[in-house]
Amino acid sequence: MRSWPGRRKSGSDWRLFQKSLSNPPARRKALRAGLKLLSFLLVISAVCASFLYASKGNHRYFQPAHPSPTLPNSELEKTFQLPMNGGLPHFNKIVGGKYMEERESYRIHYTVDPALQTSVNEVFRNYRPPFGVFVAIDPKTGRIIALADFARENPDYPGIWQRATYPAASVFKLVTAAGALEKGILNYDSAVSFWGNLYRLGPQKLSESSRKDRRTNFDDALGKSNNVVFGRVASKLLGPQTLRQYTEAFGFNQPFQFDFPLDMSRAFIPEEAYELARCGAGFGEVTLNPLHAAMIAGCIANQGVMMRPYLIEEVNNKNGEKLYQAKTEILAKPITPKTAKDLSRMMLRTVEDGTASKIFLRNGKTLLKKITICGKTGSLSGDNPPGLYDWFVGFAPAEDPQIAFAAMVINNGRWKIKGAFVAQEALKEFFLVKIN
Numbered sequence: 001m002r003s004w005p006g007r008r009k010s011g012s013d014w015r016l017f018q019k020s021l022s023n024p025p026a027r028r029k030a031l032r033a034g035l036k037l038l039s040f041l042l043v044i045s046a047v048c049a050s051f052l053y054a055s056k057g058n059h060r061y062f063q064p065a066h067p068s069p070t071l072p073n074s075e076l077e078k079t080f081q082l083p084m085n086g087g088l089p090h091f092n093k094i095v096g097g098k099y100m101e102e103r104e105s106y107r108i109h110y111t112v113d114p115a116l117q118t119s120v121n122e123v124f125r126n127y128r129p130p131f132g133v134f135v136a137i138d139p140k141t142g143r144i145i146a147l148a149d150f151a152r153e154n155p156d157y158p159g160i161w162q163r164a165t166y167p168a169a170s171v172f173k174l175v176t177a178a179g180a181l182e183k184g185i186l187n188y189d190s191a192v193s194f195w196g197n198l199y200r201l202g203p204q205k206l207s208e209s210s211r212k213d214r215r216t217n218f219d220d221a222l223g224k225s226n227n228v229v230f231g232r233v234a235s236k237l238l239g240p241q242t243l244r245q246y247t248e249a250f251g252f253n254q255p256f257q258f259d260f261p262l263d264m265s266r267a268f269i270p271e272e273a274y275e276l277a278r279c280g281a282g283f284g285e286v287t288l289n290p291l292h293a294a295m296i297a298g299c300i301a302n303q304g305v306m307m308r309p310y311l312i313e314e315v316n317n318k319n320g321e322k323l324y325q326a327k328t329e330i331l332a333k334p335i336t337p338k339t340a341k342d343l344s345r346m347m348l349r350t351v352e353d354g355t356a357s358k359i360f361l362r363n364g365k366t367l368l369k370k371i372t373i374c375g376k377t378g379s380l381s382g383d384n385p386p387g388l389y390d391w392f393v394g395f396a397p398a399e400d401p402q403i404a405f406a407a408m409v410i411n412n413g414r415w416k417i418k419g420a421f422v423a424q425e426a427l428k429e430f431f432l433v434k435i436n
Contacts, residue, residue, distance in 0.1 A: 088159055089147070089260060089311060091117060098313065106323070109313045113145045119429035120422065124150035127417045130387055131410035133160045133290045134422050136430075139298035139395060139404040141328045142307030144291075146405070146426065164263035164289035166408060169378030170225045170282035171293060171391050172267075174300070176234050177222055177346060179246040181339045185237045188342035190218045194228035201227040201281055203274045206235055223349025225377060227281040234280020235273045243280060244269040249334035250296055251306070252286070256331060259312045265292045282378060290406045293393045295331075298404035300344060301374070301395035303337040305330055344398055347374035356392060356420040364424045370435045371427065372398035377420060387412045392419035396427055403430055 091099040091112055099110040099117075120134045129152065136146035151157030180186040195212035196205060198221075205228050221229035234243055248254065252267040268285040270276050278284055291309060299306035308329040315324035335343075350356050351368070355377040360368055367373075375394030382389050387410040395404040405426065407419035428435065 087260075088162075091147075105318045107316045107318070107320075109315070111143045111145065111311055111313045111326075112147055113430075116146045116426060116429050117148055120146055120148040120426050121150070123417075123422055123425045124148065128152050129409045129416040130412050131157075131160060131385060132408070132417075132422065134405065134407045134426055135161055135290045135294040136403050136405040136426065137291075137294050137298050137307075137309055139301040139307070139401050142295075142298070142309045142331075143313075143326075143328075144309055144311045145403065145430075147291075147311065159261075161290050162260065162262055164265045164287050164292070165382070165384040166288055166290070166389055166410075167380045167382045168265070168267075168282065168286040168288035168293075169380035169389060169391055170227075171288060171296075171376055171378040171393055172279070172282045172284070172286050173222060173225065173230050173378075174296060174343065174347075174376055174393075175246050175250055175252075176230050176238065176243065176280040177218070177343060178250070178300075178335050178339060179238050179242050180218075180233050181342050182246065182335050183238070183242060186218050186233070188219050188345050191215055192218050192221055192229045192233070194221075194226060194232070196228065198224065198226040198228055201231045201278060201283070206232055206273065206277055208232075219346040219349050220354075222346040222376070223352070223354030225282075225350075225355050227283075230281040231277030235277040238280065240269050240271050240276055243276070246334065247286075249332065250299070251292060251332060251334075257308065258291070259310060262291060263289055265289045282380065288391075290408055293391065293406035293408070294404055297374075297376075297393045297395050297406065298401075299332070299334060300340050300347070301401035301404045302340075304333055304335040304340040306332040306334065344374050347376055347394060348372065348398060350375045350377060350394070359418060359420040360424060363421065364428070366435055367424065367428055367431065371396050371431050373427065374398050374401075375420070375423070382410075385410060388415075390415075390419045392423045394423065396431070403427070 089110060090101050091110065093100050094114050097114070099112050099114060101108045101110070116136065124132045129150065131151055133149040134146055135144070137144050147161055149160035151160060181188065186192070193208060193213040193215055194205070195209060195214055216226065216229070247267045247269055252265045255264045265288045266286070270279060270284070279286065295306055295309060308331040310326045312324070313326055314322055316322055351360050351373045356375055360373070373394060373396045375392055378391035380389055390409050390411065391406065393406040395401040405423055407422040409417055409419050409422060
């Protein structure tokens with residue numbers, strides 16, 4: 001510790017020092033010295049606290065937004081701000097095989113694959129659902145390779161992909177399953193039980209009955225989207241605290257940095273047993289942004305590592321000088337590689353013999369012969385906008401994922417198409433060379 005000037009151990013010297021403080025210059029000098037000492041101690045405390053925080057493994061959970069990356073060694077790059085002004089990207093002009101947009105005196109180059117984007121847009125125009133959206137990313141980098149949306153009554157309806165007013169439905173079962181696997185409560189092939197209709201979840205079905213219970217495996221329960229099993233897992237095995245922990249780990253209730261404005265996915269995790277069961281099975285107060293849905297799928301595909309998504313590849317000025325270059329960045333590590341692998345095994349069942357199998361077997365046999373697809377369906381009524389929401393999120397191929405995606409369609413009354421069909425047609429385009 002730093003000593004005061006002239007300080008001694010004797011009591012008389014200490015009294016003389018105290019008396020000297022009555023002089024204003026000496027008092028100010030002592031005060032400044034004391035403030036310096038206090039500042040030094042606060043800095044040391046903050047550093048120690050940060051090391052202690054890191055040692056607890058909190059890097060596994062969702063991280064807050066980071067500043068936009070800039071290129072080094074340039075004053076222009078240090079102060080450069082992307083000229084978005086809250087607007088939407090426009091994919092109209094292709095230069096060098098990529099979409100390019102001119103704003104003010106800047107040329108913005110996007111990451112979207114024009115062939116895939118065009119293919120998905122054609123699906124929406126041909127089948128004309130009330131609303132539709134498809135987002136695809138590279139799970140290893142976060143680079144967005146498709147960002148297509150559609151509104152039948154208003155083609156210029158802005159930013160369907162930006163909103164998070166859509167019920168997550170059974171897509172949320174991925175979070176419930178991740179919590180059970182990560183905590184070691186269940187394995188991907190563990191035996192689980194339910195009774196009655198697997199889709200109808202009532203309070204009486206939460207209690208086990210040896211006389212009524214039927215047995216199945218955890219992967220089969222996810223593939224067939226068994227609401228009773230997942231209701232029991234959430235209420236009996238996980239509990240609200242653990243489910244809340246993994247909900248936040250996957251990024252719900254937290255904003256993250258993106259190149260354009262984006263609504264935050266929200267999830268309320270209740271305490272009461274039956275409401276918690278409904279939430280874990282996909283009937284809770286949980287809304288999901290389509291890009292976030294693709295990020296969750298990408299996290300599972302990327303061995304439990306969620307990458308920060310980016311749509312802008314680079315920005316040049318009118319002279320062609322590069323002002324901005326996107327960089328890959330890890331956003332979160334909510335689950336371990338083992339949990340991600342087990343979730344992938346479970347998601348295979350959705351396409352092989354689960355809730356999406358009929359669509360893929362009817363229209364995608366050629367695709368399935370060459371490409372293994374992991375996915376999760378979800379369907380639920382919502383009111384913003386009103387309709388029946390149908391999700392399909394996933395990634396492919398299972399052994400070396402190259403694309404993670406989220407497809408969502410909102411229908412009114414009669415079905416036009418489902419999310420799995422949109423994803424299937426997109427995958428046919430993306431893997432065109434492999435399947436031909």
